[in-house]
Amino acid sequence: MQKRIVGLVLGVLLFALCFPAEAQQRGKVYRIGYLGGGLGIDDREETLRQALRELGYIEGQNIVIEWRFAKGDENRLPELAAELVRLKPDLIVTTGTQPARALKESTTTIPIVVASAGDLVGRGLVASLARPGGNITGSTSIAPDLNGKRLELLKDIIPRASRMAFLYQPHEKDELRELEVAARVLGLRVQQLEVQQASQFQSAYAAMARERADAVIISRNPFTNSHRKQLIELAAKHRLPAMCDGTEWTNAGCLISYSPNRTEGSRRAAIMVDKILKGAKPADLPVEQPMTFELVVNLKTAKQIGLTIPPNVLARADRVIR
Numbered sequence: 001m002q003k004r005i006v007g008l009v010l011g012v013l014l015f016a017l018c019f020p021a022e023a024q025q026r027g028k029v030y031r032i033g034y035l036g037g038g039l040g041i042d043d044r045e046e047t048l049r050q051a052l053r054e055l056g057y058i059e060g061q062n063i064v065i066e067w068r069f070a071k072g073d074e075n076r077l078p079e080l081a082a083e084l085v086r087l088k089p090d091l092i093v094t095t096g097t098q099p100a101r102a103l104k105e106s107t108t109t110i111p112i113v114v115a116s117a118g119d120l121v122g123r124g125l126v127a128s129l130a131r132p133g134g135n136i137t138g139s140t141s142i143a144p145d146l147n148g149k150r151l152e153l154l155k156d157i158i159p160r161a162s163r164m165a166f167l168y169q170p171h172e173k174d175e176l177r178e179l180e181v182a183a184r185v186l187g188l189r190v191q192q193l194e195v196q197q198a199s200q201f202q203s204a205y206a207a208m209a210r211e212r213a214d215a216v217i218i219s220r221n222p223f224t225n226s227h228r229k230q231l232i233e234l235a236a237k238h239r240l241p242a243m244c245d246g247t248e249w250t251n252a253g254c255l256i257s258y259s260p261n262r263t264e265g266s267r268r269a270a271i272m273v274d275k276i277l278k279g280a281k282p283a284d285l286p287v288e289q290p291m292t293f294e295l296v297v298n299l300k301t302a303k304q305i306g307l308t309i310p311p312n313v314l315a316r317a318d319r320v321i322r
Contacts, residue, residue, distance in 0.1 A: 030063045030277055033084035033092035033110075035099045037070045037077065037222020043248060044095065047263045048115065051270030057277075070099070072226025077102035085110060091276055093269055096222055098171065100125055104136060111282045114138030115269035116262055119174055120287055129287040137272060137282040139265045140289055147175070147217075148182035150243050150258050153295070154215045155186055156313050157256070158241060161214035165191040165240075167204060167231070168219040175219060198227050205234045213240065218254070220245035228252055239305040250296040250321060255305070260290030294318045 036045065045067075049059070057063045066087055068080040081102035084092055091111040094100050097118040104112070104125055112135055119142050120126045127133035129140070155161055166179055176192060183190045191211050193204045208216060218224055218231055228244075232253045235242040244254035246262060268288055276282060298321040302309050314320060 028062065030057070031066065031087065031089040032063055032273065033066045033068070033087060033089040035068050035070075035077070035080055035084060035092060035094040035103060037072065037074060037096050037099050037225070039071050039226050040069050041067065044115065044262055044266050047266035048093065048270055051267040052273065055270060055274045057270075057274070070222055072223050074098050074222055078105065081106040091273060093273065097123055097125070098222065100136065100138075104134075108135055110135060111276045112136045112138075113269050113272045113276065113282070114140075114287075116141045116260070116265040118142055118172075122174055126287055129289070131283070132285065132287055133283050135282050137285040137287055139268050140287055141260050141262075141265070142289065145182070146258075146260075147179045148185065150217060151179070151182050151186050151188060153256060153258055153313065154217075154241065154243055155188070157307070157309060158214050161188065163189045163191055163211060163213050165193055165208045165211070165213035165216040166219070167193045167195060167216060167224070169221050169223055170194055170196060172219050172221065179217070195224075198230065201227070201230060201234055205238050205240070208240060209238055215241040215243060217243045218245070218249075220249075220259075228254075236301065236304055241305065241307060247294055247296050247319070250298045253298060253301050255298055255301045255307070257294070257296045259294060261292045261294050264292055265290070296321065 059065055066084060066089060068084055070076040070080060077099055085106045089110060091113060092103055093113045093115060094103055095115045100114050100117050114136060116139050120140050121128060126136055151164065154164065164183060166176060168176060180190050191208065191213050193207060195201065195204055216235060224231060228249055229252060232242065241255045244250060244257045245259045246257055250257040272285055275285060295317045296319045297309055297314060297317045299309065300321060
């Protein structure tokens with residue numbers, strides 16, 4: 001009887017000791033920062049929210065998300081990054097190389113998960129893909145021969161093409177070099193058009209017309225993304241086939257896009273967030289590369305600019321906008 005009483009008492013004590021810790025864990029509200037370069041919450045951010053919900057993280061219950069957007073102005077990124085760091089969140093999620101750099105310069109301790117970005121290794125944001133080493137991990141949108149595939153698609157659509165225009169921002173020199181290497185293999189020339197403000201768009205497209213560019217590849221970054229409607233309209237006005245980066249661009253009227261599936265990137269980011277909140281360190285979580293890609297063709301735009309898309313390209317498309 002005495003043994004049973006002692007056992008019962010010990011059991012009650014153990015339960016009492018465990019319960020507060022368990023209750024505290026259940027009652028924990030995590031603060032997550034989010035830094036984006038765009039205008040506000042878009043499909044990518046909504047996908048992140050949904051993926052977090054599926055993992056049990058619900059806004060207003062056990063997580064609070066502090067949203068910050070540069071609205072296409074990259075000069076605001078350092079200020080917004082510092083603002084998020086001052087809030088002392090449990091971690092910060094971001095998209096894009098420039099936002100990731102702004103955060104790296106603001107904190108070396110708060111975990112940072114990059115949902116999608118360019119060359120994180122080449123830009124010095126992580127030590128390597130396999131062993132990031134610092135407080136940053138996530139996904140890169142860089143994939144072997146991505147620019148080569150885009151040029152091949154444009155060449156399939158316009159067999160006579162000899163000159164491709166490339167619209168980009170000053171910090172994207174690496175992407176420009178990759179594109180030029182791929183262009184030489186295909187016997188194409190690249191017309192470089194660097195833009196830093198929207199007032200330069202008209203003159204950039206005028207330069208494409210003067211040089212008789214056969215198509216334009218528009219680099220994706222927070223600046224161009226926030227002005228995609230204007231850039232797409234100018235391409236249509238000049239009857240110029242445009243290759244874009246992301247399905248939201250083709251949905252808005254770009255002729256064709258070939259890019260990593262960014263929905264997948266947001267979902268992978270949510271999984272990394274979950275791992276870090278449960279104790280994993282960013283330094284030990286390998287940076288992931290895209291596994292699936294989407295080819296989208298907008299036939300409405302093709303008709304508008306008087307271009308026929310070959311059947312073999314349409315057959316390869318994941319989605320055709322009619």
